[in-house]
Amino acid sequence: MIRPLLVLRLLTMPCLWMGLVQLVFGELSFMLFKDNVASNFAMPASITLGVSLVLLIAFKKYQLPSVSTREAMLFASLTWLAVGVLGAIPIVTIAHVTFTDGVFESISALTTTGATVLSGLDEMPRTFLMYRQFLQWMGGLGVVIFVVAILPMLNIGGMRLLKAETPGPIKDEKLSPRVASTTHYLWLVYLTITALCAICYYLAGMSVFDAIGHSFSTVSTGGFSTHDASMGYFHSSLLLWICNVFMLLGATNFALHYRVYLAKSIKLYWRDEEMKAFLMIVFVISCLLAFYLYQKGANATFSGAFTESFFHVISFITSTGFAATDLSAWPAVTAVVLIFVGYIGGCAGSTAGGNKVIRNIISLKSVGLELKRLVHPNGVFAMKFQGRTIGADVRHSVMGFMCLAALTTMVFTVLLMTTGLSFVAALSATAACLNVLGPGFAELGSSFAPLTDTGTWMMSFAMILGRLEYFTVLVLFFPVLWRH
Amino acid sequence: MIRPLLVLRLLTMPCLWMGLVQLVFGELSFMLFKDNVASNFAMPASITLGVSLVLLIAFKKYQLPSVSTREAMLFASLTWLAVGVLGAIPIVTIAHVTFTDGVFESISALTTTGATVLSGLDEMPRTFLMYRQFLQWMGGLGVVIFVVAILPMLNIGGMRLLKAETPGPIKDEKLSPRVASTTHYLWLVYLTITALCAICYYLAGMSVFDAIGHSFSTVSTGGFSTHDASMGYFHSSLLLWICNVFMLLGATNFALHYRVYLAKSIKLYWRDEEMKAFLMIVFVISCLLAFYLYQKGANATFSGAFTESFFHVISFITSTGFAATDLSAWPAVTAVVLIFVGYIGGCAGSTAGGNKVIRNIISLKSVGLELKRLVHPNGVFAMKFQGRTIGADVRHSVMGFMCLAALTTMVFTVLLMTTGLSFVAALSATAACLNVLGPGFAELGSSFAPLTDTGTWMMSFAMILGRLEYFTVLVLFFPVLWRH
Ligand SMILES: [K+]
Ligand SMILES: [K+]
Incomplete structure (x- = not known):
């Protein structure tokens, strides 16, 4: 009731x-x-x-x-x-956009998606620019509280898994006291990382305004910038690498950050199975992309290809969505790889979107177990994650989530195409919104302004759907489920 | 060993x-x-x-x-x-294509994919044309034996489900006697349906040659034609509707056909949960597409839109791949819908490809169960299919299959793009081959000839991979699994 x-x-x-x-x-x-x-x-x-x-x-x-x-x-x-x-409301009155576009921009900020309908950012009032950046930061904090405190209790998409991982108060079954006590330490971790990020940006050459503004959208993996050229505005490899570190920190399980802080041991990051897999995936895909880009001549130097590959892979896998170059000048396959990488996502319990590394691991282990069972039909195999046995219920939730992500992508892509978009634009916009990633391609390459009003509302809905891990929202649309 | x-x-x-x-x-x-x-x-x-x-x-x-x-x-x-x-070999020597292309064409025929590297079919020797058609028919029979007799025993992708459904000898655990006894009745059913199809085609106006040739590629859901214009060559709505019926019969579980024959009751089709869902999916998607096409003015009359929608949805969902019109003249979204529809596939135990209706049902039920569990966290829910309870092992296999299909699609799309194809061409070719469907889009819209040799070999592999339901082939690539 x-x-x-x-x-x-x-x-x-x-x-x-x-x-x-x-x-x-x-x-x-x-x-x-x-x-x-x-x-x-x-x-x-x-x-x-x-x-x-x-x-x-x-x-x-x-x-x-x-x-x-x-x-x-x-x-x-x-x-x-x-x-x-x-x-x-301030977006509508200051940037002179329609109510539809204003709500889209606002939801895009709060869900840390970072898709924008605006252009000409560099000329906009600074208060307004900082407000957009701050909305992302605030949204990111809200997300962290939601995914660390509420999701594991509901076991949405197999997230009960994380319960044993989270610090003390989280195991409490009562919702409100738990949210209150959890919020306290999450807030501290989040604030600390953001402050460090702003300081590093400043020391590496950003103005105070840009350093604070970009720290907001980096740690929240939001991806808004105060410049149309995004991180490309600064022409600094150092800034890109600093950004890499803090995007990764924002895409790390915040409960893990807290455990690292409590144990004063940075080794815990590497001992966490999800985090380790995450870093390895980033490394492998980035290196492959760097070799490909260098070989295709998209970058003149290998170190340039290396920096840009790592930056864009991290930007997309953490669902931040910053850009440092004109991606449309790269071979078409890179855009497709980056869109697919966005589905991998960051770690659970972080501000990142996508399907989350943990779900990818469990799905792959599940497929591996099926292969094993085929070869040894009478064998009994258990799935292990982080040393613990994973039950059938978690596997069902995780695989259900993956199927739902694929199905939702297809439905939204088709719906968007009926509003007149090309396939690449529709698919990239859907992926950008469901994974709270941000950047679109083709017609939507520079902004989401070309969307029709219907398309814009669909994408606003898609962002909330993806941000709240599908199930939370979908359950509201099936009143029949609510009956006993 | x-x-x-x-x-x-x-x-x-x-x-x-x-x-x-x-x-x-x-x-x-x-x-x-x-x-x-x-x-x-x-x-x-x-x-x-x-x-x-x-x-x-x-x-x-x-x-x-x-x-x-x-x-x-x-x-x-x-x-x-x-x-x-x-x-x-005869393809290489008669059509004067490379060995790579010849093997592709041959595997495409035998896996009932129907993707072709040839053009100018209407001028080719009739023996050669009938040979291609017959390879599809023979491949279709091989597939039926494989999917009805072998798959359920291996429980590939949850197909143990079907075991209780199949007639007597199938429950036998020994492989060879079972294949022998099963082959006997499958062969009879397959031959009967093909003969009926050829007779109907002939009565509706095809030549004897075309009637037999197209019956081979219809019942096997292969999709090869003796004309470049495929079924569009005949300009006959009646032929399209006859084709619809026999494509659906080819995409029906052949064990179900046999049970219908034994019970002499056509009602059994409708009482089968998978078949019922299959027909309803076809009906709903075809009607939606018909309305859309008519509204967009792609067809002048509603009855024309209705006929063409049903024909193409059935052609793609059964993974036949016949075309009756120039699909590139339709709105771009229709091609995307047809590609996605190809992933649904026909019924298990048939010549059709794709993920199979049964797996879609179980995946959707799994997602539904997850939603239900969210609302009633303490409830205990069991999944039912065709009145029987579905265990966790079947759900794992089915969901693993779905994830594997999605992952394989992404990998092949990216690999094909590195050979120089556009995203739409690469994705459509991958979908066409993995789902043993056939038609490509964009650069590959008229034939697969523009593929590089590397790309052609990839797609030959993809056809076998999809035809044998992924796991059968993949298991061979992980020798580590074979250890005890
Ligand atoms: K983002
Ligand atoms: K086919």
């Missing part, structure tokens, strides 16, 4: 938060950047804050500790939608 | 058979068609027959009943390769 008023009461919290953020950005515009957009932030902020406070007081009798898992799923889906709409 | 000489002994049988077939076609050329290609068939036939007979006598001490499942898998893979090479 769903209690709508309780869900509404829960929704006031992220809305209040969005109101506060916009208020701060109004203040920043007025006091610091002096770019005359203060009212674009302050106006919607005051309305949001007012309405949210009234609702909060009206519904204060609804106690949080009693939230059920179904209500949590509805709340998660509605949060991204509601905050997306609220966050869109 | 593999006994190479036993496998060689087994291989003499299909080779002998191929020799006999070529001998008959040499005779046909000399006596009936008088098209001066008799020696092109008689020469390789005599060599093949001679060598095979010598080997057969030399290895007669190897007894067939003792064949192990591993040897059966190796035998199945090598059969398609060996017979493919032998079948290629």
Whole structure:
């Protein structure tokens, strides 16, 4: 059973938060950047804050500790939608885009997708640019809390696996106290990494504004930039390698970061089966791509091909979506490889999208086990992950997730094509949104502006669907499942 | 353990058979068609027959009943390769193509793929044209025996499911007696349906030559034609609808055909869960496509759109690959839908390729069960198919198969692109070969001739891989699995 008023009461919290953020950005515009957009932030902020406070007081009798898992799923889906709409208001009024495009841009920021309908970023008000970057950072934090605190409990797509991995409070079965206690340490880890990233960017030559702005979209694996040319604007290999490190850190399980911090041992990263596989996949694919690019003459020097390969593979596998060069000038196969790499994804429990490395490992092990069973029909084989035996339920969830990702990709690609896009544009946009990756190709190579309104709404939905790991959202569309 | 000489002994049988077939076609050329290609068939036939007979006598001490499942898998893979090479010889000498292209064409015929490197078919010797058609029919029969008699025993991709469905002898665990007894009734069913198809084609206006030739490639869901324009050559809606019926019959589980025959009740088709789902999928997708085509003005009349939609959806879902119109003149999305539809495939135990309807059903049910489990975390749910409970092992096999199909598609698409193809051409060729479907798009829209030699060999391998349901072939590439 769903209690709508309780869900509404829960929704006031992220809305209040969005109101506060916009208020701060109004203040920043007025006091610091002096770019005359203060009212674009302050106006919607005051309305949001007012309405949210009234609702909060009206519904204060609804106690949080009693939230059920179904209500949590509805709340998660509605949060991204509601905050997306609220966050869109300054975008609509400052960048002069339609409501449809504004909501798309806002949801793209909050889901850390980083697909944009805007161009001419370099001329936009600085408050507005920083606001976009900050939305990604905030969205990334929300995602981390969702994937570390809520997903393992629901066991969406086999994520109960991670439960044994996560620190103390996570094993608690009650939703709210758990979210509260987990949020505390996740927030600290997230903030620390972001601060380190900003400092490194600054020391490597970015302005304070760009360093902070890009640290927001790097650690959240969001991929928004304050420049149309993205990371290519800076023409610095050093910055690309710094970016590589922090994209990887953002795509690492945040519970693992916390364990590394507690144990004061960096070796734990390598001892984690998912993280180890992740780094090896990145290394192998990047090297193959570097050799291919160099051999095809897409890069003049091997070190250039090496740097660009690592940067783009990491950017796509972590679902960040930064670019450092004009990808359309590369051989067509590289774009396809990068799109496919986006489906691998980062580690579970991180800000990264895609299917997650852990699910790829379990799927491959599952296929391997089938091959083994064929050769030894009477053998009994158990699947191991990180030393523990993986049960049939986890395998079912994981494989179901993979099939759903493939099916959803096909459905959205066909639907987008009926709005008039080419196959490559439709497939790349679908992959970019479902994997919260960002960059499109072909007609959508420079921005998502060419999408029709219908297409834009589809992609806004796809981003929320992918961000919340499909099941969380889909379950809401089958009321028949809710019956006992 | 593999006994190479036993496998060689087994291989003499299909080779002998191929020799006999070529001998008959040499005779046909000399006596009936008088098209001066008799020696092109008689020469390789005599060599093949001679060598095979010598080997057969030399290895007669190897007894067939003792064949192990591993040897059966190796035998199945090598059969398609060996017979493919032998079948290629007349193609190379008559159509004047390279050895690479000849083997591709031959494997394409025998795996019932129907992808071709040839053009100008209408001017080719009639013996040669009928030979190509007959190879498909023979390949189709081989496939039916493989999928009904061998696959369920190996439980490749969850096919143990079908065991309870198949008539008496199939439940036997010994390989050879089972293949022998099963072959008998499969052969009768296959021959009956083909004869009916040829008669219907003839009555609807085809020449005797075309009626027999097209019945071979319809019931085997092969898709070769004696005309470059494929079924479009005849300009007859009636023929398209007859073709629809027999493509569907070819894509039906042949064990089900036999049960229908035994029970003398056509209702059994509808009572079969897989068949029912198959027909409903065909109906729904065809209707949607018909409406879309009519609305987009691709067809002037609705009845024209209706006929063409059903024909092409059935042609692609059954992996036949006949065309009745220039698909490149249709909206781009239709080609994509047809490629995706090819992945659904026909029923298990038929000549059709693709992932098979049964695996789609089980995957969807698996995803549905996951959604249900999310809503009712403490519920216990069992999966039912055709009234029986489906165990975890079948689900693992099925989902493993689906993941493997997706992964293989990505790998071959990327590899083909490195040979210089566009994304659409590479993806469509991969889908056409893995699903033993046939038609390519973009550069490969009229034939597979533009492929490089490397690309052609890749696709020859892909056809065998897809035809033998991935696992049978892949298992041979991991010797490490063979250790105890
Ligand atoms: K992103
Ligand atoms: K075919």
